[in-house]
Amino acid sequence: VPSARAADIAGLAGIVGAAQVLTDADLRASYEVDWTGRFRGECLAVVRPADTAEVAAVVRWCRAHKVAVVPQGGNTSLVGGAVPPAGSIVLSTRRLSSIGEVDRLAGQLTAGAGATLADVHAAVAGTGWAFGVDLGARDSCTIGGMVATNAGGIRVLRHGTMRAQVLGLEAVLADGSIVRHLSGLVKDNTGYDLPGLLTGSEGTLGIVTNVRLRLVPDPPDRVTVLAGLASVAEAVALSARLRAEVDGLDAVEAVLGDGLALVCAELGYEAPLPTMPAVTVLVEWAGRGDPPASFADALDGLETVAAADRAGRARLWRYREEMATAIARVGVPHKLDVTLPVAELAVFCADVAPLVQSVATGARTHLFGHLGDGNIHVNVTGVAPEDERVDAAVLRTVVARGGSISAEHGVGRAKAGWLSLQRSPEELRMMRALKQALDPVGILNPGCLLA
Amino acid sequence: VPSARAADIAGLAGIVGAAQVLTDADLRASYEVDWTGRFRGECLAVVRPADTAEVAAVVRWCRAHKVAVVPQGGNTSLVGGAVPPAGSIVLSTRRLSSIGEVDRLAGQLTAGAGATLADVHAAVAGTGWAFGVDLGARDSCTIGGMVATNAGGIRVLRHGTMRAQVLGLEAVLADGSIVRHLSGLVKDNTGYDLPGLLTGSEGTLGIVTNVRLRLVPDPPDRVTVLAGLASVAEAVALSARLRAEVDGLDAVEAVLGDGLALVCAELGYEAPLPTMPAVTVLVEWAGRGDPPASFADALDGLETVAAADRAGRARLWRYREEMATAIARVGVPHKLDVTLPVAELAVFCADVAPLVQSVATGARTHLFGHLGDGNIHVNVTGVAPEDERVDAAVLRTVVARGGSISAEHGVGRAKAGWLSLQRSPEELRMMRALKQALDPVGILNPGCLLA
Numbered sequence: 001v002p003s004a005r006a007a008d009i010a011g012l013a014g015i016v017g018a019a020q021v022l023t024d025a026d027l028r029a030s031y032e033v034d035w036t037g038r039f040r041g042e043c044l045a046v047v048r049p050a051d052t053a054e055v056a057a058v059v060r061w062c063r064a065h066k067v068a069v070v071p072q073g074g075n076t077s078l079v080g081g082a083v084p085p086a087g088s089i090v091l092s093t094r095r096l097s098s099i100g101e102v103d104r105l106a107g108q109l110t111a112g113a114g115a116t117l118a119d120v121h122a123a124v125a126g127t128g129w130a131f132g133v134d135l136g137a138r139d140s141c142t143i144g145g146m147v148a149t150n151a152g153g154i155r156v157l158r159h160g161t162m163r164a165q166v167l168g169l170e171a172v173l174a175d176g177s178i179v180r181h182l183s184g185l186v187k188d189n190t191g192y193d194l195p196g197l198l199t200g201s202e203g204t205l206g207i208v209t210n211v212r213l214r215l216v217p218d219p220p221d222r223v224t225v226l227a228g229l230a231s232v233a234e235a236v237a238l239s240a241r242l243r244a245e246v247d248g249l250d251a252v253e254a255v256l257g258d259g260l261a262l263v264c265a266e267l268g269y270e271a272p273l274p275t276m277p278a279v280t281v282l283v284e285w286a287g288r289g290d291p292p293a294s295f296a297d298a299l300d301g302l303e304t305v306a307a308a309d310r311a312g313r314a315r316l317w318r319y320r321e322e323m324a325t326a327i328a329r330v331g332v333p334h335k336l337d338v339t340l341p342v343a344e345l346a347v348f349c350a351d352v353a354p355l356v357q358s359v360a361t362g363a364r365t366h367l368f369g370h371l372g373d374g375n376i377h378v379n380v381t382g383v384a385p386e387d388e389r390v391d392a393a394v395l396r397t398v399v400a401r402g403g404s405i406s407a408e409h410g411v412g413r414a415k416a417g418w419l420s421l422q423r424s425p426e427e428l429r430m431m432r433a434l435k436q437a438l439d440p441v442g443i444l445n446p447g448c449l450l451a
Numbered sequence: 452v453p454s455a456r457a458a459d460i461a462g463l464a465g466i467v468g469a470a471q472v473l474t475d476a477d478l479r480a481s482y483e484v485d486w487t488g489r490f491r492g493e494c495l496a497v498v499r500p501a502d503t504a505e506v507a508a509v510v511r512w513c514r515a516h517k518v519a520v521v522p523q524g525g526n527t528s529l530v531g532g533a534v535p536p537a538g539s540i541v542l543s544t545r546r547l548s549s550i551g552e553v554d555r556l557a558g559q560l561t562a563g564a565g566a567t568l569a570d571v572h573a574a575v576a577g578t579g580w581a582f583g584v585d586l587g588a589r590d591s592c593t594i595g596g597m598v599a600t601n602a603g604g605i606r607v608l609r610h611g612t613m614r615a616q617v618l619g620l621e622a623v624l625a626d627g628s629i630v631r632h633l634s635g636l637v638k639d640n641t642g643y644d645l646p647g648l649l650t651g652s653e654g655t656l657g658i659v660t661n662v663r664l665r666l667v668p669d670p671p672d673r674v675t676v677l678a679g680l681a682s683v684a685e686a687v688a689l690s691a692r693l694r695a696e697v698d699g700l701d702a703v704e705a706v707l708g709d710g711l712a713l714v715c716a717e718l719g720y721e722a723p724l725p726t727m728p729a730v731t732v733l734v735e736w737a738g739r740g741d742p743p744a745s746f747a748d749a750l751d752g753l754e755t756v757a758a759a760d761r762a763g764r765a766r767l768w769r770y771r772e773e774m775a776t777a778i779a780r781v782g783v784p785h786k787l788d789v790t791l792p793v794a795e796l797a798v799f800c801a802d803v804a805p806l807v808q809s810v811a812t813g814a815r816t817h818l819f820g821h822l823g824d825g826n827i828h829v830n831v832t833g834v835a836p837e838d839e840r841v842d843a844a845v846l847r848t849v850v851a852r853g854g855s856i857s858a859e860h861g862v863g864r865a866k867a868g869w870l871s872l873q874r875s876p877e878e879l880r881m882m883r884a885l886k887q888a889l890d891p892v893g894i895l896n897p898g899c900l901l902a
Contacts, residue, residue, distance in 0.1 A: 103793075103794065104691065104695075105687060105688070105691045105793045105794050106691070106792065106793040106794065106825075107691070107694060107695065128695045128696070129695060149640065150640050150644075152638050152640075156637065156638060160615070161637075161638065163644065163647070164611070164615065173877075173881065177877040177880070177881075178877060179875070179877050179878050179881055180875065180877075181878065183792055183853040183854070183855075184792060185790045185792065185825065185854065185855045185858075186607065186612075186790070186824045186825065186826075187603050187607060187612065187790045187821070187824050187825070187826045187855065187858040187859050188790055188855035188857070188858065189600065189601050189603075189651055189855075189857045189858065189859055189860065189861045189862065190855055190856060190857050190862055190866075190870060190873055190874060191651075191862065191870065191874055191878070191879075191882050191900060191901075192648060192651065192652055192656070192881075192882050192885055193601075193614065193647055193648060193650065193651055194878065194881060194882070196614070196644055196647040196648065197643060197644060197647065197648050197885075199644065200640055200642075200643065200644055201643055205643070217694065217695045217696065217698070218695075219698070236556060237556070240555065240556045240557070240558070243558060243668065244555075244558065244579045244580060244668045244669075245579070245668065245739075247668070247670070247698055247699055247738050247739065248698055287698050287743075288696075288698065288743055288744075288745060289743070289744075292738075292739055292740070293739075293740075294739060339636045339637070339638045339639055341557065341634055341635060341636065342554070342556045342557040343554065343556050343557065370638070373637045373638050374557075374636065374637065374638070375637075375638045402634040402636075403634070403636065404634075404636045404638065404639035404640075404641055405641060406639070406640045406641050407636075407638040407639065407640065408638050408640055409640065410640045411640070411641055411642065415641075419641060419642065422641055423641060423642060424630070424631065426624075426628040426629060426630050426631075427630050427632065427642070427645065428642075429628070430624065430628075430630055430643075430645060430889070431642050431643050431645070433888040433889060434643055434648075434885065434888060434889075436888065437884040437885060437887065437888030438881070438884060438885075449642060450642075
């Protein structure tokens with residue numbers, strides 16, 4: 001009964017203060033709809049704890065009252081991972097935004113779950129160290145959310161995903177207990193890797209409150225090259241060669257087919273190359289001084305344009321980073337974030353547009369992404385938003401080729417129903433056993449990840 | 452009753468063949484004692500399955516008969532992790548030794564749990580790729596054991612521990628089910644990180660049978676420099692500077708105090724530097740051509756000796772790698788493999804010898820290890836093997852300074868009793884919940900890791 005629940009919810013004010021329990025519909029509104037606008041929920045309240053102890057007390061209260069808890073950071077999930085189901089509360093981590101000092105000797109930093117990625121980059125700037133993950137939502141997305149979803153982005157090729165940056169963390173479990181391991185030891189073989197398990201668990205096993213982050217050397221010099229290639233197979237071979245031979249390779253991105261022409265047309269950019277290539281590859285090297293000779297050798301014979309200054313590099317990056325904007329001008333896309341084994345990329349990319357056509361005549365397929373990781377963003381326009389036949393066809397062929405139905409966006413609520421396409425009954429049983437062990441009542445982010 | 456058990460055990464022959472069930476004491480002997488000779492056990496049989504299906508069948512048989520299973524690879528554990536308790540069987544993974552082809556496009560390889568590290572290095576040689584982990588036991592230790600213990604070694608600074616090399620794995624769980632995820636996708640956010648959880652779980656959550664390994668570029672050129680420093684604090688500062696400024700830094704190792712003199716005296720090596728320094732640091736750069744100027748800049752003003760050819764580099768590495776041999780000539784050491792936060796290293800190293808003296812008059816403390824990771828091997832000679840007062844004093848001060856009581860050797864049986872020194876009750880409860888969820892009967896490596 002809503003009124004009884006409302007009275008109950010008032011008890012949370014005793015933990016976090018009345019001002020931090022948002023129950024009015026207009027105050028809750030921005031927490032109840034996701035960034036894409038595709039997923040909507042309705043929570044009893046948004047609760048904004050100030051510190052880890054308050055998070056733990058809120059979780060204990062929710063467990064006692066059998067109220068589900070949906071942790072939410074910057075609310076930038078693309079798969080509905082932080083949208084509250086009916087009868088739940090949203091636990092906003094944004095007030096846990098403290099950032100510790102940079103440990104210059106160790107190259108490490110402790111950040112609160114609510115600190116944004118941009119805050120972390122700013123805290124590290126000028127210390128000789130950098131944070132190894134970067135992505136477009138940097139001003140909104142939070143460290144806690146990035147850990148919970150094992151975020152990727154444009155530097156995975158060099159520095160790995162978020163999991164590789166997590167040297168330790170503090171989290172509140174479903175029973176309200178706090179596990180804390182923040183000393184930042186690179187080598188520590190004393191039991192199961194709890195931080196690694198919580199990373200990528202999408203708020204279903206615990207609520208991340210603080211993270212000890214690995215930093216990476218901050219290279220002073222960068223060179224960006226945009227190159228035109230004749231086929232995906234050639235682009236894949238170039239990527240493999242660059243990875244094997246070039247120290248300091250930072251990114252290998254790609255825009256396929258008419259994507260480059262689309263960006264130029266929609267955003268009014270000049271064509272970067274004399275001819276429009278079948279595949280546009282953007283590579284970046286970062287280090288001290290000049291790139292090694294192997295960098296130029298690998299690109300020899302291709303049509304290229306290069307830049308080493310900030311403005312020139314930004315001009316080249318636009319052709320890749322504005323793809324999503326250009327596509328949005330064509331129509332509302334179905335966004336499918338998938339990975340293929342590198343050896344399968346060329347065939348997959350050749351087959352996917354005809355496959356989409358066979359399911360939805362008149363649909364248009366746009367392909368771009370993180371070539372070096374095998375991560376392709378398949379965007380399809382010209383299909384009704386609720387029509388999932390295209391999604392089904394594409395995800396099934398991804399799985400048939402040994403790929404992943406979610407490269408970096410996670411499972412959330414959007415893909416929970418598709419998980420059994422890719423994961424075996426044995427794997428799913430193991431995941432459910434872990435969930436049952438750590439959250440037997442099922443109060444942490446129900447409906448997310450495991451449907 | 453042993454005879455009843457012996458009759459039971461014969462049933463295993465139906466799974467793996469009679470020749471692969473070793474019950475004679477002389478055939479079992481080498482599987483029942485660990486590499487150090489400190490730990491001894493007695494198993495009902497050594498069972499040697501040929502493939503994953505046989506491993507699963509053996510585990511199901513053991514579960515049905517309530518017989519504990521101790522997985523064992525190369526039997527090189529330094530903490531008694533593979534020593535069988537009474538009434539158990541040893542499941543040897545050595546026959547699972549197949550190695551797949553190098554995927555040159557992806558830079559990946561699939562190896563069976565029983566393949567040795569040396570086998571993997573050999574399979575990769577000449578492909579332009581390398582395997583990122585190396586350690587002294589390379590001819591005996593197996594990939595499965597290295598995954599199970601999250602092995603470290605001399606390249607962790609650059610490539611991370613074993614966990615960072617595992618892109619996917621196949622394992623048999625305690626219920627005999629097989630979880631398999633070997634497609635080697637760098638980005639795959641579809642549920643909990645099962646490979647990461649199994650890595651470092653020391654055979655207590657599942658038995659690793661196959662592993663998809665990340666490879667790293669194989670740099671053609673290397674430069675090794677041995678440098679003398681005046682203090683640990685200076686060595687730590689040098690390590691931090693090298694890490695921040697030198698692309699291609701591969702190793703930063705150290706021998707402290709009179710360790711260098713000891714190696715020279717015991718093994719008859721010439722002193723490498725004009726004077727015996729307080730701290731001997733060994734650094735290695737690997738890449739193409741010459742190291743960057745920042746490498747020489749960081750070492751400027753120090754007494755150094757350098758080598759770029761294989762023989763010359765091997766001569767320099769001896770001063771670090773033969774430390775264990777030199778110490779063994781002084782006496783049987785207590786070996787304590789610990790990590791300190793980098794900022795605590797200097798004070799810890801200054802305090803540890805006096806601390807040992809205060810507990811055991813006449814004891815001698817030897818310090819060396821992986822400086823860049825904060826990983827120090829504390830070796831103490833002149834103390835009776837069974838006297839654990841020194842161990843207790845050193846491990847307690849490590850924990851008080853935020854360090855780890857096991858950097859890279861794992862917990863095994865040797866340190867299971869010490870785990871609560873470092874891990875909080877909440878962390879241990881979480882670990883036990885995971886163990887209970889995945890192995891409710893407790894048949895997988897009982898007594899290892901969680902006492």
